[in-house]
Amino acid sequence: MDFSGKTALVTGGASGIGLACVEQFAAAGANVVVADISGEGANAVAAKLGPKGLGFGGDLADPLAVADLFDLAMARFGRVDCAVNAAGISGNWGAFEDFPLEEWHRVIAVNLTGVFLCMQHEARIMLKQGGGAICNISSGAGFLPAPGMPHYTASKHGVLGLTKVAAKEYAARGIRVNAVCPGATLTPMMEKSIGGDAERQALMDATVPFGRMGRSEEIAAAAVWLCSDAASFVSGESMAVDGASVCR
Structure with missing residues (x-):
């Protein structure tokens, strides 16, 4: 895959x-x-890329x-050829009947509204350019329910809905426009949830038919491929990258 001369945007x-x-x-x-929500983190990552990197910190649930973000991207690079909307949070667990409304609103705002807002800007820019590719990061919870997480489940189902609508339009x-649906993946968010508990990690590994959780680079490889010319006839796809956890 060759992205020379192209600009990618990753939330x-x-x-x-x-x-x-x-x-x-x-x-x-x-x-x-x-x-990223962490401007310091975004700038640190971008700095490692030299003049080909640009960092931005902000809450992407805020229009x-x-x-x-997109004004800055266009001012610096003049175009956005591909985008991966990966920003998201898991939120807290709770019983459906007692689930706090503020928790619902927080996760929907970040995971669904934030993706929608970014996709609107991405589409406007790409339409003017004559094309582009968008990949949204959904979840296995976009296919199947995650009990105790109605907000997360709804948001990730919603991301797949946005993906399909935009792909058709x-x-x-x-x-x-495509989506990747990761299964259990050993990200910093997951590591925080596990809290260094080997038994808890073993339980998570056991939920995956491969016998282990996925790695971030394995999920990213699918997203970057979907943005590449190698996937030129793929759109509207919801790709499970989950070690056979969901066989649709």
């Missing part, structure tokens, strides 16, 4: 799957815009922050 790019996407785009020659206008 959630300071860690986990987003960071792995940044590294793979950069290795393939792209300019990369690294967006003004999203507008600033832009199919004849040069923009491909």
